Amino acid sequence: MRSVVMGIFILTVALAGALTIDLVRQSLKSDQVQWEPYLAHTINPVVAPVSAKPIAATKPTAPEQAESAEARPMLVFFTADWCGACKMMKSRVFSRTDVAEEIHKRFDAYHLDLTDPSIEVQVLAQRHGVLFLPTLLITDANGKELARLEQATEPDEFLEWLEGGENRWLESQKKPAG
Secondary structure (H helix, E strand, C coil): CHHHHHHHHHHHHHHHHHHHHHHHHHHHCCCCCCCEECHHHCCCECCCCCCCCCCCECCCCHHHHCCCCCCCCEEEEEECCCCHHHHHHHHHHCCCHHHHHHHHHHCEEEEEECCCCCHHHHHHHHHCCCCCCCEEEEECCCCCEEEEECCCCCHHHHHHHHHHHHHHHHHHHCCCCC
16 A cells, blocks of 8 residues: 555656646747737727727827838737637747747737736727637738738748738738839
């Protein structure tokens, strides 16, 4: 009986040690993307209940005023602390230097944290039709959606999605001939 208890104890200690090592390893792989707060760079919504009709906006801010010559596509990451798939994206995708470099080279990167959302954050999430986390959007400087990703993905698939979204943005920037 004593050897069974000792075996269970040793197994428990070994599992706890393995879990601790895995948690430390994951924490070392941190998000390398420098996200700006999306709320600070969007149209300031009039405070209203989330269930209200579309929100009338006050004056536009930087992204909405951007000149097309200076404009870059925006990458918006809707996330929350309680979202396991969001944490996976941060540790497995956004922790990679090549992914962070591609994002910074091609996009203005923003995030919106839905952990404990204010009314303004809820309005923005509703305005963008965010139903799942993580949700990533590629938009033009005016907030027009060009690409949407509503799931965690592997780094190579994510880079392909970024390229497709950038290509849609480039197409939208072409001036009509004539």
